[in-house]
Amino acid sequence: MKKKKISEMIMNLSSSDLELLHLKFRQLVGNSVLENNTRKPNRLIAYIEENNDYDKERLKNFLKSRLPDHMVPNDFISVEKFPYLPNGKIDRKKLLSVKEAIKGVDNILSNNKPTNETEELLVRVWEQVLEFSPVGINDNFFEIGGDSILSIQIISKARKLGLELSPNMLFEHQKIAELSLFLDKNIKTANVQETLVGEIDLSPIQHWFFDTHKNAPHYWNQGMMIGEIPVNMGSVLKVVIKEIVDKHDVLRQSFFQENGLWKSKITNSQVLDSYLYIDLSQEQDKQAAIEKYFIEVQENTQLKKGNLFRALHFGLGNENKDICILFAHHLIIDVVSWQLIMEQLMTALHDKINMGNFELPTRTTSIREWVEHLKSLDLREEREYWLNQVDKIKELPFKEIKKSSILSEDIETYTITLAQDTTHYLLSSANDSYHTKTDELLLTALVETFCAWSGETTLSINLERHGRETLGTEYDLSNTVGWFTSFFPISLEQDMGGLDRKIMNVKEQVRAIPRGGIGYGVLRYLRKDLGLAAKEPEIVFNYLGRLINEPDHSNEELVVTPIFENVHHQKSERNYILELNVYIIDDKLTVKCNYGTNFIGKNQLKTILESFIDNVEVLVNHCINQEGQRYSPSDFSEVDLNQDDLDNLLSSLE
Known part of the structure; x- marks a missing residue:
């Protein structure tokens, strides 16, 4: 019955979808070949970090005199400097990117280069926004440092080059090879907006x-x-x-x-x-x-x-x-x-x-039209989800202070950073093993940190997201200015298993959030459907991605910096005990924590945040040292599978 259903689905695919299906099969075969070549090479390759020229044949003869025949390398590849992982081990994945490497691997890597002008333009845009190169056409945007905020910049820059990306496309087709297939296929874009008054x-x-x-x-x-x-x-x-x-x-x-x-x-x-x-x-x-x-x-x-x-x-x-x-x-x-x-x-x-002149980008969906869209959403199926999240909110063991509210004058700030090399892996290869996004790894570390501190197995937080959730709609907010933030409570359950289970557990809970969280605000504030006195978590978490991205044509003399001081009134209310703003600046993950001094001391907070950074490092090291890849149900959202069913299915295909 299932085979018949799948065959019928394939028969009904459009030409574009068939092309995409063929592409995915080619990528799957390519990944399989790559894994076979890296794990079970037919030839033994030696890499040499050299400062001076060496005689390859003399070196080979020397090794023959010291080693069994099967341990003598078939070939030698010179590198200027060995790439290292944060734990001090050699980064084998990076070694494979050396162009003189194994022929089969080299052929696969060459398939990651752009094959036409559209792909070349997209590669250029991705490299500008992600601030590294080279980017390959088969690299997954969200696994090499991309996030939903950067996706908006991708759309904006692509349009300047004449590539009409719609807001949905980067989420539906996360690799350039896939994305390029759909650029000129009658994309429906929002109507140009008139000046709003x-x-x-x-x-x-x-x-x-x-x-x-x-x-x-x-x-x-x-x-x-x-x-x-x-x-x-x-x-x-x-x-x-x-x-x-x-x-x-x-x-x-x-x-x-x-x-x-x-x-x-x-x-x-x-x-x-x-x-x-x-x-x-x-x-x-x-x-x-x-x-x-x-x-x-x-x-x-x-x-x-x-x-x-x-x-x-x-x-x-x-x-x-x-x-x-x-x-x-x-x-x-x-x-x-x-x-x-x-x-x-x-x-x-x-x-x-x-x-002598300039032109600003055209308007996209207006804030008025977006609010009307929010009011029209059918959220009946979400209501139970959000009531459940509110019901599960747990308090943390902060000091009990009898004070009606926290004011800005009660707030101090503590900042801590992650090492630059670990940040690089967090934004890129650490996401390969479990097909995660950076914020999902950070939230896994956050759950581990605060559950260890509190002794609970649930962490309740208010999560901030950009709120520009246009997936599945005709709306386009890629050039619309305003305050769109979605702000909602979520209670994340801790998994007591190994790191693999912890990561996939948080990943699945985060991806189960309906519509990126925008429904909570609509239900609570536009429809008054969740109660005005809903419980609030004591922690706010906001992952902002790269805080500042240099414009393409910036004047080199001008220096732009964000302002954090003197922008809030000292008597303004704060509605949390801890606010964690996490972002990338100067190529380092930075955690800027605003905290209520009446509820937690600086030394205790410092210990907690250092533990968070340690947990991030542990997760990153675990991920980049994993062999193979692990999938979870959200990677196959069209199919109703739990983790055990998925593991059994994938095992049967090996």
């Missing part, structure tokens, strides 16, 4: 903000600083900022109360003053003056008047380069939005200065 409904995350921030809702910002600005760039910067505010509707958004309820509208840019020039050339302590002015502008912000995105251009005098601080209220911006704005700003400045 007028009232607009709040999104779920904006409802959450107003529900939880009562003391100083006007002062909760994010910022970027551009340094080393030439003194003659002011007029160009002003023009570019105005165009960016015109293009991105939410940068003109304001918020007001009516009958006790928060509402929102988008105004015309003509009534806003988004660019301000402040002359500090006569100030003796320019840094102190910048900080003072920056705080004053934020304190005087009024949500109802708008101007929630501003560029403060500080003129420091002819002997100094200028500084510009860009800041926006979190209500209208998120990390993805900052990446879009900064790339477009830098590219526009470059084009305006060097070519």
Whole structure:
């Protein structure tokens, strides 16, 4: 019966799907050959790290005099330097990438090169966004350091090169060889949006903000600083900022109360003053003056008047380069939005200065249309899932403090990093063994860390995700600025088995989250269906990926850095005890933990975070030393299998 069903499915495939099926079979055979060649080579190969020339035949004769015949290498391959794993062992996978390697392996590796112009362009885009090369056409985007945030950058850059990627495609076809087959196949893209003005409904995350921030809702910002600005760039910067505010509707958004309820509208840019020039050339302590002015502008912000995105251009005098601080209220911006704005700003400045004009990318789905889409979702099947997650929330053994809330003034920050080489493996080859994404390995380490500390077998966290879940829809948010974050509770169960089971267990729980978590906010805040007093976990976890990506045409003199200080009011409420923001900067995994000092001491927190980093290292070392690959049910989402059924099926195919 099953055979008949499969054959019927194959007969009904379109020509594109048949082509993709053939490609996957070729890849499967290729992987099998690669494994056979690496595990059971027909020829013995010796690799030599050489500083001087050597005589291959003399070396071979010398080894013949010392070793049995079957242990004498058939060939010798020279390498400049041996690649090492974090545990000090030789990285055998990297050795196989040497071009003079075994003929069969070399042929397979050559099949990873682009075969046409489309694949070459996609390889170039992936290498720019992922910041390493070479990228092969059969490399899985999410297993070589890609994540959902970077996928949005992939779409944006590909479109600049004339490749019309839809938001769904990178998730459905995660390898360039597959992706290129579908680029010119009548892709349905969103209609170009007109300039948006007028009232607009709040999104779920904006409802959450107003529900939880009562003391100083006007002062909760994010910022970027551009340094080393030439003194003659002011007029160009002003023009570019105005165009960016015109293009991105939410940068003109304001918020007001009516009958006790928060509402929102988008105004015309003509009534806003988004660019301000402040002359500090006569100030003796320019840094102190910048900080003072920056705080004053934020304190005087009024949500109802708008101007929630501003560029403060500080003129420091002819002997100094200028500084510009860009800041926006979190209500209208998120990390993805900052990446879009900064790339477009830098590219526009470059084009305006060097070519006299510039053009910003076209609009994609508006925030108004997206909120309407969220309101229309059928979430009846999700409701039980989210009620179950809330019901399972467990408290952690923090100090019991009788205080109604935690304020920003109660918060301190502790930062810890992962070694650069381990970060490299975490973003790439560590994901091969179990077909994981980076955040799934990080969450596995997090579960192990906090369950060991608490003595529980469940870890409850509030998980933040980018919220731009357009998979399976016609909507396109690849160039839409706004605060789209999905913010939801999840209780992750610990597996008591080996590391393989722990990894696959967390991977399956994370991938079971419906629609990337956007349904929780819709049910709770747009439909009031989960109760207003739902329990909240005490930990927030947010994996941001690469924090800053350099634009293609950035002016080499300009220096861009994120601003973390003085962007929140000291009396603003915090709704957690620990907030873990995890990101990649300077090629290192960085864990920036904001913690409530009344609930946990610095030394205890330091011990916990060091344990987390240790667990990440253990998982990475385990993954990169695994032989072969392990699959779990989510890798075959079209089939209803549990792990035991899948293991039995794969064993029967060996």
